[in-house]
Amino acid sequence: MNARAPIVPDHAPIVRGTGTRVIILVVAMAALVVCVVGSLAVGARYIPPSDVLRALMDAAEGRGFGEVHEIVVGLRLPRAFVGAVVGASLGVAGALIQALTRNPLADPGILGVNAGAGFLVTVGIGWFGVSDIQGYVWFSFAGAAAATLLVFVIGAAGPAGATPVRLTLVGVALGALLSGISSMISLLNPTVFRGMRFWGAGTLTSRDEHVLWAVLPFIILGLILAATVAAPLNAIALGEDLARSLGAGVVRTRITVIIAVTLLAGAATAAAGPIGFVGLMVPHVVRWFVGPDQRWILAFTAVCAPILLLGADMIGRVVVTPQEMQVGIVTAFIGAPVLVFLARRRKITGL
Amino acid sequence: MPRVAPMRPRLAAPLTVALLLVSLTACSAEVAETAAAEGAETRSVETAYGEVDVPAEPLRIVAVSYDTPWQLAAVGVTPVAMQDYSAYADSFTADQQELIADTDTVGAFFDLNIEAVMAAKPDLIVGDVLEIDEATFDELSKIAPTVIFEGEYRGDWRAIGASVADAVGEGDAFESAEAKYDDELARVQTEYSDVLARPWAAIGDGDVEGGFSVLYPGGSVGALFYDDLGATLAASIPEQEDGDKGWMYISPELTTTVLGGAEIIVTGANPEGELSDSLAGTVATPLFVELPASASGQVYSVWSSVTDYGTALEWLDSVEQTVLIPATES
Numbered sequence: 001m002n003a004r005a006p007i008v009p010d011h012a013p014i015v016r017g018t019g020t021r022v023i024i025l026v027v028a029m030a031a032l033v034v035c036v037v038g039s040l041a042v043g044a045r046y047i048p049p050s051d052v053l054r055a056l057m058d059a060a061e062g063r064g065f066g067e068v069h070e071i072v073v074g075l076r077l078p079r080a081f082v083g084a085v086v087g088a089s090l091g092v093a094g095a096l097i098q099a100l101t102r103n104p105l106a107d108p109g110i111l112g113v114n115a116g117a118g119f120l121v122t123v124g125i126g127w128f129g130v131s132d133i134q135g136y137v138w139f140s141f142a143g144a145a146a147a148t149l150l151v152f153v154i155g156a157a158g159p160a161g162a163t164p165v166r167l168t169l170v171g172v173a174l175g176a177l178l179s180g181i182s183s184m185i186s187l188l189n190p191t192v193f194r195g196m197r198f199w200g201a202g203t204l205t206s207r208d209e210h211v212l213w214a215v216l217p218f219i220i221l222g223l224i225l226a227a228t229v230a231a232p233l234n235a236i237a238l239g240e241d242l243a244r245s246l247g248a249g250v251v252r253t254r255i256t257v258i259i260a261v262t263l264l265a266g267a268a269t270a271a272a273g274p275i276g277f278v279g280l281m282v283p284h285v286v287r288w289f290v291g292p293d294q295r296w297i298l299a300f301t302a303v304c305a306p307i308l309l310l311g312a313d314m315i316g317r318v319v320v321t322p323q324e325m326q327v328g329i330v331t332a333f334i335g336a337p338v339l340v341f342l343a344r345r346r347k348i349t350g351l
Numbered sequence: 352m353p354r355v356a357p358m359r360p361r362l363a364a365p366l367t368v369a370l371l372l373v374s375l376t377a378c379s380a381e382v383a384e385t386a387a388a389e390g391a392e393t394r395s396v397e398t399a400y401g402e403v404d405v406p407a408e409p410l411r412i413v414a415v416s417y418d419t420p421w422q423l424a425a426v427g428v429t430p431v432a433m434q435d436y437s438a439y440a441d442s443f444t445a446d447q448q449e450l451i452a453d454t455d456t457v458g459a460f461f462d463l464n465i466e467a468v469m470a471a472k473p474d475l476i477v478g479d480v481l482e483i484d485e486a487t488f489d490e491l492s493k494i495a496p497t498v499i500f501e502g503e504y505r506g507d508w509r510a511i512g513a514s515v516a517d518a519v520g521e522g523d524a525f526e527s528a529e530a531k532y533d534d535e536l537a538r539v540q541t542e543y544s545d546v547l548a549r550p551w552a553a554i555g556d557g558d559v560e561g562g563f564s565v566l567y568p569g570g571s572v573g574a575l576f577y578d579d580l581g582a583t584l585a586a587s588i589p590e591q592e593d594g595d596k597g598w599m600y601i602s603p604e605l606t607t608t609v610l611g612g613a614e615i616i617v618t619g620a621n622p623e624g625e626l627s628d629s630l631a632g633t634v635a636t637p638l639f640v641e642l643p644a645s646a647s648g649q650v651y652s653v654w655s656s657v658t659d660y661g662t663a664l665e666w667l668d669s670v671e672q673t674v675l676i677p678a679t680e681s
Binding site: 045076 | 439559603608628629
């Protein structure tokens, strides 16, 4: 029997009442819009806001050319949208995996998604001559999907079935194995080593609309699946026996969550490379504010995670000019102290 | 009742390892003594790790650093063993490929195989401090006299090449090659002074897609264009920050800002003049295509992996043919 006692939150949510939550969610959405606009205005090359606006209006009318047009419309606009969808994907995937494993400090990498994506990108560069993001996307996505599937198949073997603990253990083990093999190949093959420089740190630079269109269907599907499992996850948090008595399909919910996490984290990693801490931090902080209801956690996370990612990307663009710092490095700089803070708290916010 | 393992099998493995280590140590001492005995006449050489006595006329030289074989070849010396360059073969000229094709190997870049060095039975081991630290130097010194040199910066082939040539007794050959290069350099500088006075930018791979790095005077490649050739650095290129090693990554957004002032742009390339995948992507971006240098067709790909005066002469000839002559005519 896999039933476990429900985890009781250590404190009441800071934000209470549906009306207040809706208002704050709308404010968060407004903040996301500000971040997207800021993403168009801020960069290594300073462009006055009036020029940014003119470039956007020209683009809307189907005209425009020159350096400013190319930077705002050609580089920053798709980058902002890719950042928004990648952030939402990583955040929601993190929220789902934390709910599935009932581990408040879990992130999508725990199922081996990042390691699987990285492994097949390594193979793609080394043996199939892949050299640009359009090529990385499909290898990365296939690697993420294959790794998650393998974790599920191995984790489900045996009489105990695919319990969260078994999936976590298998995911961590497989992730370590694949990461080790990827590192070995990179160190032995100079071509792979050079190619992985553009992917390994996690970046939104030069991600154009082709990347966005390539991953968007998977992300939309993943978000829809996430929305369908929010209520059953609430029931499962009360304990599996109670969840069954309430009519929640425990196995079906788990499988749906794993599919959603694979789609979301796989697509996000394919588009931007491995970006850590977003899927860990945002759901955790959101849970602190809105409480353990997965419906609110997923909704707030889908809005707040892109704010973090776009904010980190803007910081990375200006902090070391004329160079850029990859967004994966910035989120790590922000995430590491936050993780230490979370770990030092007397109690972790319950699920 | 727990079963006690027999003593003999448990001791067998450690004893075997111990015997192997003793025999290897004895073997290395033997090799060193043999080398010392054979090279009766020695002379003293100043190295990065102190003074070392080397054979006056070494016969079996092993090159343990990446650039060393070319520095030896430039003064007419062929090492009996060198690194395994197969993973980087595309980046070498035909002459260099010929040299590495039939020579024994002693490990790869930053992965030296000490036993392979021993097996090559050297009477002199040569390298530079980038890959050979003092602990490795101590290990190599047990095999044969080992000379490790240091330049002023990474890839300082002039200083290290001079020391390598002196260590193998070919200092005169080095000076002769240096004089030949200097004469040719002076001719090129005089003949193409107008082109060299125009604003230049030298670029390499970036750290993000669509990005690039600018190369500065003092760096291993930038020094060739700016310090040796005397090309003029474009004013639009930002000043190098303190502590940089001769290059700086640039955001794709700053392509026009940084390279817009350059009339001539030179990019790193392989010996066939082909760009790396990342640089090929960068020069195809709309911002790069709109640069004045691109519009006038003055973006040139130049192989610039210079390690000695021999390859420096090849580089100079390549620059004249692929950059200076076309730029003069444009």
